[in-house]
Amino acid sequence: MxxxxxxxxxxxxxxxxxxxxxxxxxxxxxxxxxxxxxGHLHLDLKGKSPGRGAYICVSGACLRKATKENLFARHLDAKPDAALLAELDDLFGDIES
Ligand SMILES: [Zn+2]
Structure with a gap:
């Protein structure tokens, strides 16, 4: 039962x-x-792309920490390229939370 x-x-x-x-x-x-x-990293705005993903807050502080400490590379075994980093910075680099 x-x-x-x-x-x-x-x-x-x-x-x-x-x-x-x-x-x-x-x-x-x-x-x-x-x-x-x-092995390329990209932003998954819809959250539905297949593949290994890592999540980050929409926060400039978290973005800077992740960049500085190479957290994307550590979690995904691939380095974000300059275009992706620029895209992220554009989207929420100025947002504090
Ligand atoms: Zn965070």
Whole structure:
């Protein structure tokens, strides 16, 4: 017999951890960087690209920390190129949180 309580049916919000500050946040509040099969990193705005991904807060502080400490490379085994870093900086380099 399976025990299914109504409480279990509450929709769970998927949580992901920021690679910089390690805070867990709802997936949609984080940016996803994905590594494609060729080993290139790119921004996954829809959060649906296949491949290995890393998440980061939409925060200039987290972006700088991730860049300075090479966290993208550590988590994804690939280095973000200058274009991606410029794109990220453009999007949220000035946002403090
Ligand atoms: Zn963060």
């Amino acid at each position: 399976r025990m299914v309580s109504p409480a279990v049916k509450v929709k769970k919000i998927p949580m992901r951890q920021c690679i910089a500050c390690r805070t867990k946040k709802p997936k949609r509040e984080l940016m996803r960087i994905v590594r494609d099969p060729e």
